[in-house]
Every structure is written in structure tokens, then in C-alpha cells.
Amino acid sequence: MVSLVSRLKPLIAAACLALLAIPAAASAQSQKVLKFIPQADLRILDPISTTAYITRNHGYMVYDTLFAMDEKFQVRPQMVDKHEISKDQLTYTFTLRDGLKFHDGQPVRSADCIASIERWAKRDALGQKLAESTDAWTAVNDKTFRLKLKKPFPLTLEGLAKPSSNVPFIMPERIAKTDAFKNIEDPVGSGPFKFVKAEWVPGNKVVYVKNTDYVPRKEPPSWASGGKVVKVDRVEWIYIPDSATAAAAINAGEADWWEQMPPDLIPLLAKNKQVTVKNIDPLGSMGLLRFNFLHPPFNNPKMRQALLYALNQQDYVIGIAGDPKNGHPCYSYFTCGTPLSNEISADPLKGKRDMEKAKQLIKESGYKGERIVIIDATDQPIVHSQSLLTLEMLKKLGLNAEVQAGDWGTLITRRAVKETPDKGGWNIFHTWLVGPDMVNPAVNFPIRGTGDKAWFGWPTDNRLEELREAWFNSTDVNSSKKAASAVQQRAFEFVPFIPTGQFILPTAYRSNISGVIIAPMSLLWNVEKK
């Protein structure tokens, strides 16, 4: 028996070793791995063909930009070393920094930058505006290229430094030549991280490794500008769909950083001294109520104005963010806390709610009791809470309203339907936009009044468009503010949508994490893990 045991000893030892072995992880032990729980699952790798914020954040990992905006809303060069603007404001000459290389080892050339900007300009609203003024982009040599304008476009550099979707990321020319309406499949950039496609498990994990060839700028980081110094070897985005599990993973130390947490879980994590719960997004997000202008009753401005008097932003902020500390009313069509935000003409939306005035406007509109359909997405808490509050408000006003609930996939399909509500159309839907997407009339797409070409709801208002155009022509800060105020004044008359408040979904990270950048998007450079 003893001899049998002694004979089996090596086998038992081997079995024990196999049981305890973690071979694949062994090499990763010495590496610094940042485990990050993102706000959503990364499905699309192309930051130009979609405006999804998760893809924008992926873009910041993999790509770099010619310019970037800092925390003071100033445009700073990023890939560009120096640039010159001709006296007539018609010619911009850009020279790239030394040492810029794509992840495939190829140098970044002028041709790459031109192809990337041209592709971006086919999809982005500000890019399209720049393209309208563009005469030609030409490569002077591999490091220098030139933009010739047909007429001055004061927002040229702001466009190239646009911080949120769509961000003008620079890709290799061979990839940037892809149709702007087709997704690219090869995420090769020149940014501070490299995407590891072999380890990508959609719905579960995205892996990035440090780009050791990246040459960061010398300036300190400020939003997406400045030095992008990577202080970890590897970043793993672990998508955890269930928020209670994500909270447990942070509490247990299985993840280092949770990008965006629902407000109801804040008390749970705040109790853990190893976890910091913080608002790191200076601009937050803006909720909005969108009307359908094609059908009664909201094709009548008096009906839209009536809701301005009834809607209580404080209710919406609490409905979305849970705690007044995580949001506040914002009586502006431009993100509060940014240079163009103001409260001009905002009186109907501010102060004590005036239900009687709202009812009077409804009466004047000639409302005939038409059914009002609010399309809702119950899988999106921010949309769902707003929809329920709006239903309650409309019922208090004596309107014949109902919520038709579905999922987000159904809502975004249905809102494109132009038919009447009884034939699959709609009257109201809710969504939200991040702060940078509403900072000025150029990027604030729901404010547009271009009819069929406008965002869902399809409002037509030539006056609003004229005022927007006038804003583009403003040449200094004061005239820009004045022109934006005029846009807002008209918006409160026409009511293309109603802002429902500004809110911030806080982030949570473990105490061994430092260097988190305060910015309106999650940026993972400069982050250190001890």
C-alpha cells in the first residue's frame, strides 16, 4: 500500500499543480493591469460611423487628434507641432510633430490626416459645416499639409479639436478611405493604447496594451489635450451588464474603476473606504424632451410652449440622478457651465410652475383631445424615468397621453417613423446628450430646424437656421455669446425640444488608483495603479 502511494506521489503532485496552476496569468502578474468597467459594451470600433459614446471612448484609447480642447475650452495642438493661419483667414498650414507612428509601425503622414478629416467631415455636423467652406486640403510634404478655405470659417480649429462624438480621430489613409457610412474593421491608430483584437470578446472584454512607441506631449494633461502618458501596461474593459454585480466587483477589488454608476448604488459604495465615489465629469449630461413636429398636437407652437410652463426640471433631475447633489436644473439650450450657456428668455421654464398658464395655452392651441404617444425604452433608466414624469405631467394638464414602452432598439427605430402615432409613429420621446454635445449651436443638433434633414421630430424653422448661421459668422467671444443668445431666444419661442436638466452619473474607483483626469469623457492615460 505504502509502495503504491509512493508510486502515485508524482502523479498526485502533478495533479495538484495542474489544479492550482494559472499558466496564462503568470506572465500578466508582473504587469500593471487596469481593470475598468465601461458604461456600455463596445460593439462598433469605428468612431466616425457611429456617435455612440462607448465607441468615442474607444477612439480616445486608440487614436490621436490633430488638436484637442482643454478644460478652459481652449484649443491646444495635439498631433500638430505648429500651425499658421494666413492673414485673410483662408489658409491654414499644419506641421505634424516628430515621431508620430501608427500601431502598424508606419509613420503618420499628411495624407493620413487629410483622408481622416475628410471622412469625419462626411458624418459630423461641424465637419460638414467646415467642408462647406473648404476649397481643398493639400499635402505639402509628409509632415506638412494645408487647408484652403473658400470663405473664412472661424470654427476651423474648434472643429478639429471637437471633444465628443464625432471626434476627428486620425487613422491611416488606407482605413480612412473607407465609406463614411461603413464600419471600419481594422482599429489601427497612433494613440497611446493599442487595441488587442485577438482578445476582444464582444459583450465581455476589450483589451488594450500600452503603445510603447507613443511620444506624449510635454504639457500636463487637460481634458484630451496635453501629455498622454500611459502609466499601466494593459487596460482591460470588463463589461458587467448587471449594476449590482459591478458594484460588488468594485467592492471586492475585482475591478479598479467603474466608469458610470447608477445613483441608487452610491450609498453602497460610499461605505467602502477603499472606494472613491466622485463626479469627474465637469459638464455632465443634459436630458431632453423631443416633440414630433409633423403631427398634432405638437405641430402647434402653443402646445410646445405650454409644456415649458408645466415641466419641472428638478423632478427630472431627481428622477434621473436620484440625488439633487448629482444634478441641477439648467434653463439653457446650451450646456450649463460652458461659455455660451445663459438664461435669456428662459422664464417660462424657470421658477414656480404655472399649470394655469399651461392649460390656457393648450386651450388657445385648439387641442382636440388627440392621443399623445410617448415612446419609452424601459431598458434605459434615464429615458424611462423621464417618460414616466412626462406622462404624469401631461395627465395633470388634462391631456390624453399614454406611454408605449419597448426597448432602446425599438425606440430608436420607431422615432425614425414619420407616420401618425396610430400608424406606428409618435409624439414625444426622451433621450440625453453629454455636455460637450450641446455647448454651442454648431454641435447642438436637436436645435436645428431643417425639416426633413433635421433630427427626429423634423422641425422646420428658417429663423432658427438663420440665427445659427449668424452665430457661425461671429468673430470674437462677445459676438459669439450675443449670437448664441439670439439662437436661444428663438428656441424658447419655437421650442424645438425642452431641456429637462443637467445631471452627472458619478464614477467609482479603488483607492490604489490615482491620476484620474477630470474631463467630460473617460480618459485612461495618466492613471496610475499602485
Add this chain to the structure above:
Amino acid sequence: MLAYIIRRLFSTLVVMTVVAFVVFSLLYLTPGDPAAVIAGDAATTDDIARIRANLGLDEPFLVRFGTWAWGLLHGDLGTSIFTKLAVTHLIAQRVEPTVALTLCTLLVAVAVAVPLGVIAAAKAGTWIDRGVMAFSVLGFSVPVFVLAYILILTFSIELDWLPVQGYHNLSDGVWEWLRHLILPSLALGTVYMALIARITRATMLDVLSQDYVRTAQAKGLAPSSVLIGHALKNAAVPIMTIVGIGIALLISGAIVTETVFAIPGIGRLTVDAILRRDYPIIQGVILIFSAAYVLVNLAVDLSYMFFDPRIRY
């Protein structure tokens, strides 16, 4: 028997063809547009229309079905509309976690439930029997996600014994693999334990009242020998049937468990694809599911011959 197996395998092909056509038709009629999801919140109606055209989603039904069916005949399940990865690759990534979770759950469920059911039958009417039945009722009644949170809170947060979430491949080491499966298997297995324990008890009670059992007892055989050697073997066919149904249900029914424990399995792949209207993935996964259902049923039918020699095909 060989002819029977060939007939059943042939019927699998027929089932899959019908499933393929029905699923494709249902998806065609379901509201939702992947082009709208791809375009994002800021897109206009024109943007969505151009993306639809690029994806070929504006083609007539028969053209789209024909293209897909032709690919299928060549072993190509298509490409995800969103990730641009092959559906076969995406399914292959997810098979191991789902199969591992299913097997571990069944192992736990059968290993606990069959002895419990046998003991409850043997001790019918006693507090042991009532205790087992109370456990069964509880197992049925507590939703999987509630049990999952209780297990996470106890074993991961308070005791710090097991991980909260995630999955590690077997190639990462047996222990690493196993420790990520213990809590999900317990959470998911409890309802199956309850089901199998109840069926085992009921079947055993029926068998224990048979004459041949009384004869075996009269012969002076040990109680354990009567229970396991005579009664349980004869009660095995209904138990196997329920285990077979369990396997089939588990393949698709692990969605909640996979979501709570963030396990990248087939269930979550399906739900994510449905939410985004990623048609090629939905079609591919349902085809695989239907094949798995038919094959599991075939395996269960064949296993009857092992437990009951009277059964022959």
C-alpha cells in the same frame, strides 16, 4: 438502432430548416433596425437609410433569405452587423462558458437532488421527507437572481472566498476555472435540484410500492441494496427524461445567471444580439440551439436502453 439514429439525425436537418425559415421570417417582421443602432443618437433619417443600404437591409425578403441560406449551405453563418466578426467565431468564444456552466450545474443538481429524492422516498412521511420537500418548494420559489445576489454577498463580499463575476477558461488552470463556476452553478442548480428531487421522490414512491420491491425486501436484501439496486434503477427513466429536459433548458435558460455573474456565454450573446437587432447572430444561435435540443433529446432517448433493457429501437 443505427437506422433509428440515422432517421433521428435526418429529422434534425428538417427541424433546422424549418427553424431557419421561421426565425428569419420572424426577425424580418420584428420592429427594430440595426442601422438605427449603429448610427447612434445623433443620426438623421438619411444617415440611417444610407447605413441600411450599405448593410443590404433594404433588400427584399427573399433576396436576403437566399443570401443567408446560401452562406449557411457553405457553413457560413454570416458576420455580425456590429462587430464585423464571424458569427461562428462569436459562438465559438461563448460555447465553453455555457457548456461548463451547464455541466457543472447539472452535476451539482443531480449529485444533490437524486440522493435527496431517494432518501425522501425511503423516509416518506417523516421530518426528513418534509424537510426535502420544503427545500424543493424553496428552490422553486426563490428567483435565480435573488439567490445569486445572496451567494455573492455571502461568499464573495463577506467571506471573500470566491470571485464575484467573470469566467476563466479551463486553459487558465483548473482551480481558476472551477472557482468562477461554483457560485453560478449553485445559483442556477438550485431550481434543478428542487425539480429533480421532487421527480425522484415521486417516481421512487411509485416503484417502492411495486411487488418486486416487496419481494426483494422479503428475500432479506439490505435496504440500501433494494433502494439503489432495484428501485432507483427502475425509477431512472423518468429521472433521465427530466435531466434531459434540464440540459435543453439550461443551454438557453442560463441567461439570468450569465448576466448576474457576467459570464460571457451563449445566453448573453443571444440577449445582446436581440437588443441590438444583430440578425446574423440571432439566426446563428437559434440554429445551434435547435440542433442542440434535438441531439440532447436523442441522447436521452438512447440512454433509456441503458437503464431499461426492455426498451429497444
